[in-house]
Amino acid sequence: xxxxxxxxxxxxxxxxxxxxxxxxxxxxxxxxxxxxxxxxxxxxxxxxxxxxxxxxxxxxxxxxxxxxxxxxxxxxxxxxxxxxxxxxxxxxxxxxxxxxxxxxxxxxxxxxxxxxxxxxxxxxxxxxxxxxxxxxxxxxxxxxxxxxxxxxxxxxxxxxxxxxxxxxxxxxxxxxxxxxxxxxxxxxxxxxxxxxxxxxxxxxxxxxxxxxxxxxxxxxxx
Numbered sequence: 506x507x508x509x510x511x512x513x514x515x516x517x518x519x520x521x522x523x524x525x526x527x528x529x530x531x532x533x534x535x536x537x538x539x540x541x542x543x544x545x546x547x548x549x550x551x552x553x554x555x556x557x558x559x560x561x562x563x564x565x566x567x568x569x570x571x572x573x574x575x576x577x578x579x580x581x582x583x584x585x586x587x588x589x590x591x592x593x594x595x596x597x598x599x600x601x602x603x604x605x606x607x608x609x610x611x612x613x614x615x616x617x618x619x620x621x622x623x624x625x626x627x628x629x630x631x632x633x634x635x636x637x638x639x640x641x642x643x644x645x646x647x648x649x650x651x652x653x654x655x656x657x658x659x660x661x662x663x664x665x666x667x668x669x670x671x672x673x674x675x676x677x678x679x680x681x682x683x684x685x686x687x688x689x690x691x692x693x694x695x696x697x698x699x700x701x702x703x704x705x706x707x708x709x710x711x712x713x714x715x716x717x718x719x720x721x722x723x724x725x726x727x
Contacts, residue, residue, distance in 0.1 A: 510589045
């Protein structure tokens with residue numbers, strides 16, 4: 506099994522190079538972000554290789570940020586990925602309070618990048634946070650990962666993950682009132698009219714919430 510939690514930001518169109526650079530610069534120059542990678546280094550990597558891999562410190566977590574044209578096992582869409590070691594969610598290493606703080610910091614970083622991308626004119630089409638088991642399956646193209654290009658483009662929810670940011674089209678198709686009554690750990694309606702949906706508390710431990718949400722969205726028989 507993979508030792509990583511992965512959050513995939515899927516976009517309907519690729520960023521222009523200068524917009525990628527600007528997004529990285531804004532992130533790296535944020536007061537709450539530390540990194541040994543300078544904005545100039547990122548620009549050189551993007552110019553030379555078309556992708557950039559950057560390690561940062563955000564609060565007390567150490568995410569890796571990766572821009573790539575696509576990732577194997579996911580729909581063929583431009584993607585920005587956050588990768589985080591699952592150890593920070595493990596009660597063998599951290600107290601419950603520390604784990605809760607780590608999860609809150611991950612949420613904050615996800616929303617920060619979501620808002621930055623949206624402000625740059627690239628609102629993510631879909632954001633998926635896969636737990637370590639799902640990460641393995643995403644990488645292998647396993648058919649349990651039922652997110653498809655057609656589903657994303659039509660605004661259909663096809664699978665439940667630990668974390669998702671649903672597009673405004675998905676929210677409209679589900680219905681705001683229906684969505685807000687879903688048996689999820691956390692639901693937050695965003696300024697874009699998309700929705701931040703967290704299925705279960707800790708990404709390392711899939712509980713009954715997952716099955717309850719599958720039933721709620723009528724996905725168990727798909």
